[in-house]
Amino acid sequence: MASPILYMGPIRGGTDHIYRNTFAAHFDGFDLAVAPFINCIGTDKIRPKYVRTLLPENNTGMPVVPQILSKSAEGFVGLANYLTDMGYDTINWNLGCPYPQVARKQRGSGLLPHTDKIRQFLDKTIPGLSGRMSIKTRLGREDKSELFALMPVFNDYPVEEIIIHARTGKQMYEGVPDLAAFETALSMSRHPVVYNGDIRTADDYLKLSGQFPEISRWMIGRWAMVDPFLPMVIKTGKDTEKNKAEKMKVFHDALYDQYSRVLHGPTQIIDRMKGLMMSFCLGFTEDKKTLKKIKKARTPEQYEAAVNRFFDTVEWNC
Ligand SMILES: Cc1cc2nc3c(=O)[nH]c(=O)nc-3n(C[C@H](O)[C@H](O)[C@H](O)COP(=O)(O)O)c2cc1C
Secondary structure (H helix, E strand, O other): OOOOEEEEOOOOOOOOHHHHHHHHHHOOOOOEEEEEEEEOOOHHHOOHHHHHHHOHHHOOOOOEEEEEEOOOHHHHHHHHHHHHHOOOOEEEEEEOOOOHHHHOOOOHHHHOOOHHHHHHHHHHHHHHOOOEEEEEEEEEOOOOHHHHHHHHHHHOOOOOOEEEEEEEOOOOOOOOOOHHHHHHHHHHOOOOEEEEOOOOOHHHHHHHHHHOOOOOEEEEOHHHHHOOOHHHHHHHOOOOOOOHHHHHHHHHHHHHHHHHHHOOHHHHHHHHHHHHHHHHHHHEOOOHHHHHHHHHOOOHHHHHHHHHHHHHHOOEOO
8 A cells, every 4th residue: 555645734723833843853754734724814914924934944844735714815815825935835725614703704614605605716716826725624514515515616626635624614523524425525526635534543544544545645633733653653554662751751842942932931831832731641641630730830840840740650542
């Protein structure tokens, strides 16, 4: 079987450039990352500061595809072409964000029931782009029939690839991915399709790749933040790393160091690290008491003491 192409999924507030670069310095397995979305703004307002997280000098760890959340074709084209001028060939359109405050404004998954608006968007956008567009979507806002109605629309445009998270927007992250619906959408696509949703273990990947042998591109979001070894285990088919807990501590410390350099003040730094620890802890045996101490930490000293205790006492459990 050919080696799978693995994508780091975008997690806003999670997989920023610091995380992506530090990940690449400590782990293998991902071929590229789709960056968390940036919002669209008026074309005349774009400033390097606004796209700092995407500046090429800040993205040396792995190839990156920027992502834009927008329902305005003009805004998308302006920002996408700005990013293309920065060196990015492909820009991803976020058609999947499930959060009600986004969807209510017919952005992200909120646009999925509006097939005509999506066609109008693509009609205006595609001819104006100096690079290529890929799309990340869900099965629909309310129902999978929405994506079935959209696949023929996507087929009419030169889209690079369609990344499908096999849930509806309304589902958020609940329930299980609907593999039958994914299969139907896949059979309708003339574009390459990337599978996304609930690849938590190498076994999950093996089952899915057995079910969809025609898929070669796979995106992993949350579960590589819990288990950063997962992409490499999937890639090589081997799980040989002996000292996972120690490696996680080294990874944690590198992230802590990097965020301490760029964020402003201990509160920002600790909040960022606490967020990451809430993912990391899921890969370890449970220790509610120490976790509570991490959550309650207010100063760097408290945070460091709680984290050191965590890594000293818990065991890797993935
Ligand atoms: C906190 C959070 C933030 C996310 N941010 C984005 C985002 O910026 N863009 C996007 O396309 N998907 C985003 N996602 C969705 C993930 O990329 C992915 O599609 C989803 O988590 C399912 O894949 P997984 O089961 O591998 O995590 C986010 C998910 C979570 C939980």
